[in-house]
Amino acid sequence: xxxxxxxxxxxxxxxxxxxxxxxxxxxxxxxxxxxxxxxxxxxxxxxxxxxxxxxxxxxxxxxxxxxxxxxxxxxxxxxxxxxxxxxxxxxxxxxxxxxxxxxxxxxxxxxxxxxxxxxxxxxxxxxxxxxxxxxxxxxxxxxxxxxxxxxxxxxxxxxxxxxxxxxxxxxxxxxxxxxxxxxxxxxxxxxxxxxxxxxxxxxxxxxxxxxxxxxxxxxxxxxxxxxxxxxxxxxxxxxxxxxxxxxxxxxxxxxxxxxxxxxxxxxxxxxxxxxxxxxxxxxxxxxxxxxxxxxxxxxxxxxxxxxxxxxxxxxxxxxxxxxxxxxxxxxxxxxxxxxxxxxxxxxxxxxxxxxxxxxxxxxxxxxxxxxxxxxxxxxxxxxxxxxxxxxxxxxxxxxxxxxxxxxxxxxxxxxxxxxxxxxxxxxxxxxxxx
Amino acid sequence: xxxxxxxxxxxxxxxxxxxxxxxxxxxxxxxxxxxxxxxxxxxxxxxxxxxxxxxxxxxxxxxxxxxxxxxxxxxxxxxxxxxxxxxxxxxxxxxxxxxxxxxxxxxxxxxxxxxxxxxxxxxxxxxxxxxxxxxxxxxxxxxxxxxxxxxxxxxxxxxxxxxxxxxx
Ligand code: SF4
Numbered sequence: 001x002x003x004x005x006x007x008x009x010x011x012x013x014x015x016x017x018x019x020x021x022x023x024x025x026x027x028x029x030x031x032x033x034x035x036x037x038x039x040x041x042x043x044x045x046x047x048x049x050x051x052x053x054x055x056x057x058x059x060x061x062x063x064x065x066x067x068x069x070x071x072x073x074x075x076x077x078x079x080x081x082x083x084x085x086x087x088x089x090x091x092x093x094x095x096x097x098x099x100x101x102x103x104x105x106x107x108x109x110x111x112x113x114x115x116x117x118x119x120x121x122x123x124x125x126x127x128x129x130x131x132x133x134x135x136x137x138x139x140x141x142x143x144x145x146x147x148x149x150x151x152x153x154x155x156x157x158x159x160x161x162x163x164x165x166x167x168x169x170x171x172x173x174x175x176x177x178x179x180x181x182x183x184x185x186x187x188x189x190x191x192x193x194x195x196x197x198x199x200x201x202x203x204x205x206x207x208x209x210x211x212x213x214x215x216x217x218x219x220x221x222x223x224x225x226x227x228x229x230x231x232x233x234x235x236x237x238x239x240x241x242x243x244x245x246x247x248x249x250x251x252x253x254x255x256x257x258x259x260x261x262x263x264x265x266x267x268x269x270x271x272x273x274x275x276x277x278x279x280x281x282x283x284x285x286x287x288x289x290x291x292x293x294x295x296x297x298x299x300x301x302x303x304x305x306x307x308x309x310x311x312x313x314x315x316x317x318x319x320x321x322x323x324x325x326x327x328x329x330x331x332x333x334x335x336x337x338x339x340x341x342x343x344x345x346x347x348x349x350x351x352x353x354x355x356x357x358x359x360x361x362x363x364x365x366x367x368x369x370x371x372x373x374x375x376x377x378x379x380x381x382x383x384x385x386x387x388x389x390x391x392x393x394x395x396x397x398x399x400x401x402x403x404x405x406x407x408x409x410x411x412x413x414x415x416x417x418x419x420x421x422x423x424x425x426x427x428x429x430x431x432x433x434x
Numbered sequence: 435x436x437x438x439x440x441x442x443x444x445x446x447x448x449x450x451x452x453x454x455x456x457x458x459x460x461x462x463x464x465x466x467x468x469x470x471x472x473x474x475x476x477x478x479x480x481x482x483x484x485x486x487x488x489x490x491x492x493x494x495x496x497x498x499x500x501x502x503x504x505x506x507x508x509x510x511x512x513x514x515x516x517x518x519x520x521x522x523x524x525x526x527x528x529x530x531x532x533x534x535x536x537x538x539x540x541x542x543x544x545x546x547x548x549x550x551x552x553x554x555x556x557x558x559x560x561x562x563x564x565x566x567x568x569x570x571x572x573x574x575x576x577x578x579x580x581x582x583x584x585x586x587x588x589x590x591x592x593x594x595x596x597x598x599x600x601x602x
Contacts, residue, residue, distance in 0.1 A: 040505075152585055399455055
């Protein structure tokens with residue numbers, strides 16, 4: 001009997017010839033990522049060692065990554081102090097995969113990990129962040145865990161009691177129409193599956209559309225699989241993965257690809273043809289409340305947000321710059337742009353995208369999570385409406401429970417920035433400088 | 435017998451349970467004050483100690499969806515609430531087991547504020563409505579963490595077994 005990618009990776013990592021959906025395994029961890037919540041992990045890590053007489057040392061500091069992104073630069077003395085404690089900890093423990101608040105090497109954890117070649121196909125990646133599913137874009141089995149579970153991984157080097165998930169196969173065919181892309185695809189899929197339709201499952205992506213998709217687009221897909229409840233999302237690694245690793249992540253050594261067996265067992269197969277897909281919008285207050293853009297076109301928008309681990313990459317900024325070049329953000333609308341990493345910021349500067357966006361009236365902020373989770377900057381006023389390329393629209397997500405958050409692609413966000421209302425980019429302001 | 439103190443719908447996210455802006459607070463002893471911070475009435479009752487320990491919060495499907503923030507678990511644990519819901523999101527479920535928050539999966543659970551719920555070994559009985567809702571048991575491997583007294587204690591034991599040292 002054949003295995004899915006998840007079954008193969010978890011078999012290898014737990015030293016078994018095979019695993020099946022439903023097996024409980026303790027897979028060795030190849031990469032363990034935390035952000036500012038490393039402060040909480042550290043506390044729990046010390047608690048594990050308390051009274052044992054053992055020195056509190058992680059199993060392998062080379063496999064731990066710590067990235068500051070959620071509150072950069074620190075918004076409060078409390079955060080600054082947490083960051084200071086973590087800085088001291090990474091030095092003490094010899095953790096070299098540490099990305100501080102910097103304009104050259106910083107960024108959102110889910111962007112920095114692939115960019116620096118830390119994630120490889122076939123790995124088991126855990127992160128104290130639910131969007132750790134992102135890293136399945138490179139063919140890894142990557143999932144979010146809590147801080148105490150991470151402390152346990154730091155101590156033992158493996159994850160406890162992981163149920164091998166059953167896998168949903170999603171086969172995507174067709175070419176995206178113009179102004180439609182990976183974000184619309186994943187919003188559409190979440191709308192179909194619902195917010196819990198993939199709970200305790202893995203989503204494996206297949207089909208010609210996926211094979212032709214860049215790693216950036218695949219990151220957008222896998223990033224949001226957790227919004228359907230999935231444990232992990234995986235694009236089986238292929239030539240594009242190898243290209244990304246070589247050209248963009250600087251990985252020299254050969255990389256083995258893990259692909260599913262032809263006779264692998266899937267709990268469900270979903271076929272999607274993107275040839276007729278329309279731009280999609282997730283309406284307040286759940287990510288599965290998905291409608292085609294036409295259903296909400298004309299809705300007033302107070303704040304546009306382009307960025308995050310979902311859509312803050314160079315191709316996303318290119319889409320926005322193309323639409324906004326020579327135009328202006330609507331007078332009663334604010335537009336905030338935050339690149340996913342410092343490297344992307346620099347590339348967007350070189351390409352002129354930052355200039356296009358700034359001249360149009362956008363505020364381009366430092367790389368990081370920015371307003372995505374409502375802790376840091378870009379909060380919404382009472383009753384205000386945001387249209388955002390981020391991944392969550394839960395009540396209060398952007399810091400104000402009376403505000404509404406709509407989720408969309410960069411094309412919809414940029415087109416809507418010009419008009420000040422939710423706008424179909426296929427109809428709205430056209431690309432170019434008129 | 436425990437009483438239901440609030441009834442929430444489906445897809446209650448961790449952003450609702452513990453808003454992101456309080457995430458710089460990492461000490462479990464300090465998180466309870468921010469439970470349902472954007473839900474003023476419930477937050478005030480919890481902070482004012484008007485809700486007795488052991489009270490039940492009833493949720494629908496996919497309770498605790500969203501982020502992996504463990505504060506969403508420690509904040510409820512701090513008030514010694516019991517969460518009964520039709521289903522739980524994966525990371526929240528695991529965090530609850532790890533930290534010892536009592537959660538009960540009872541598909542289809544229906545209750546109103548003030549109802550008395552009896553938590554039996556294999557079912558939740560709503561004494562007020564007379565209805566009985568079978569419980570979906572936790573997988574055995576997860577039950578082992580609860581039996582050990584939480585993940586810190588469980589991992590401590592493993593660690594000592596693997597690296598030597600004193601049993602904590
Ligand atoms: S950008 Fe938003 S979703 Fe992504 S890691 Fe940061 S806070 Fe989380």
